[in-house]
Amino acid sequence: MTSSRRPPNRDLAWERLQRGWSHDEVARRVSIEMDRAGETYTGLTANTVRRWETGERHPEPRYRKHLVTVFGKPASELGLLTPDELKMRPEPRTGKQGDMAADAGSGPDWDRAAVLRALLGTSALPLLSPLLSVTSIEGEEPAGSAAVDPEAYAKIANGQRELYWSSPARLLFEASFAHTHLGVTLVRGARGTRRTALATGLVQSALLAGRLAFFDLSQPAVAARCYEVALTASKEAGDHALAATVLGHMAFIPGFSQDPDSARNLIAAALQHCWHGVQPIVRSWLHAVSSEIEARGGAAASSRHKIDLAEASLPDQPGDLPWFDFYDAGRLDCFAGYAAxxxxxxxxxxxxxxxxxxxxxxxxxKQRSVVLADLAAAHGRDGDRVADFLGQAITALTSDWYATGLERLRATRPLLGDSQHGRHLDEQIKALPRAS
Incomplete structure (x- = not known):
């Protein structure tokens, strides 16, 4: 190892955080790979891994090759190449070849067309057909794109976020998706502080598109693609709060599909980011999300414990994250009721x-329909009250469509059995206007 000071290796640190690994865990995994290769164990420690990330040390080749295996990423994406080694890389190719997931990745050669293809995966085509007329651009960026003001891009992203509570879900999704598409182009063409600022706006735009796709439109595959773009952009932005929030939203997807282990891994990765100066309200929300995932996975006691952690982390005063507008003490009560x-x-x-x-x-x-359906479940022995709360949930869905609310209502519907109330509710569900 050399003793010369290098810039901090943000790429290596970020990849570790995304997996929820400690420095000890990286050292352990590298040591396992060395043992498998029959190499002499050298006593690699967490402190050495930390010094790799801070730039105090640079990994020797014997470690670098195992880091590539451990992270499943090329050396160039882990910040393991020296400037001279980077100059030896072949020029990046753009086009329609290669793996979609890899194409949608990070780095200075981010391919807008590839990211668009990832967002427009075949399973998403019926939902996204109105956007197929948006042309993808290969090669150089459109003239003038380098002069776009990051604040102007972020202002539109913020405005769309504020519209989330009052706009038709499908129409807002299309607008948000188009803005995400634009943001990928702008980030790819920017450098330095402009690139960082644009990436911050892109995270918020892609996160909104993902939330709409998952919670409002019940399109988890589309949401996953949006979240992947948001996660990549959070690395460009270097914003731990945004990264933690994206990972927390990603956890809902496996959490709702009976894959709690995958969801727990995403929450663990999100919590790792919280050690880097992230506001306490984000940690509280992550514990609340974890509570719902545990409840859905049948781990009731763990779900209640996560609520205790969420309450302990909730600050007395709101933080200074204007985009973090989907969680507060009232939302914590929603999670706590579900855990109970x-x-x-x-x-x-x-x-x-x-x-x-x-x-x-x-x-x-939108959340009101979920709360009312859960209130019906809480009064499960009183058929009249169950019917009343579910009727109120129907009314809420009529004025504010929310696919998650319908899912919760349907989960509670069996409490009414084959009763007059139940049959009437079935007719009301059939008559519900869907997302527009």
Whole structure:
């Protein structure tokens, strides 16, 4: 190892954080790979890995080859190549060859067309057909793109985010997706601080598109593609709070599809980012998300424990993250009510959910249908109250469509059995206007 100081290796540190690994874990995995290769163990420590990331040391070739294996990334994407070695790389190729997931990756040669193809995967075509007229551009960026003001791009992303609570989901998704598409182009053509600022706006735009696709339109495959772009952009932005938030949203996808282990890994990675000066409210939300994932996975006791952690982390005053507008004490009550339902504590569930309903303001209109459906579940032995709450949930969905609310309503519907209330509710569900 050389003793000359190098710039911090942000690429290596970021890849470690994305996996939720500690410095000890990286050292352990490299040592395992060395053992498999029959190489002499050299006593690699967490402190050495930390010094690789800070730039105090540069990994020797014997470590570099194993880091490539451990992370499953080329040396150029792990910051392991020296400036002289980087000059020896062949020129990047653009076009329609290669693996989609790799094409949608990071780095200075980010290919807009490839990212667009990832977003427009075949499973997404029916939903995204209105956007297929947007032409992808190969090669150089359009004239004038280098002069775009990052603040102007972010202003539109913020405006679309504010429209989330009051706009038709499908139309807003199309606008947000188009803005994400534009953002990929702009980030690819930018350098330095402009690139960082544009990437920050792109994270927010892609995150909004993913939220709309998953929670409002019930399109998890599309949401996954949007989140992948957001995660890549968060690395360009170097923003740990955004990265943690994207990973937390990504966890909902396996969490809702009965794959709690994959969801837990994403939450663990998100929490690793929280050690880097991220506001406490983000950590609280991650614990709340983890609570719902545990409840859905049947781990009721763990779900309640995560609520305890979320409450302990919730700050007394709101933070200074204007884009983090989907979580507060009222939303925590929503998560807590669901966790109480999972443990069969219906009185506690009813108490927390009633509190949530009281706290939901104008920007909680979509969440209201979820809360009402859960309130129905909390009063499961009282058929009249179940029917009343589910009827209110139907009304909420009529004015503010939310696919997650419909999913929760359908999960509670069996409580009414083959009753008059149940049959009437079925007719109301059939008559619901879908996302427009």
């Amino acid at each position: 339902l999972a443990t069969g504590d219906h009185p506690e569930a009813a108490r927390r959910l009633a509190s949530a309903a009281d706290r939901l303001g104008a920007d909680g209109s």
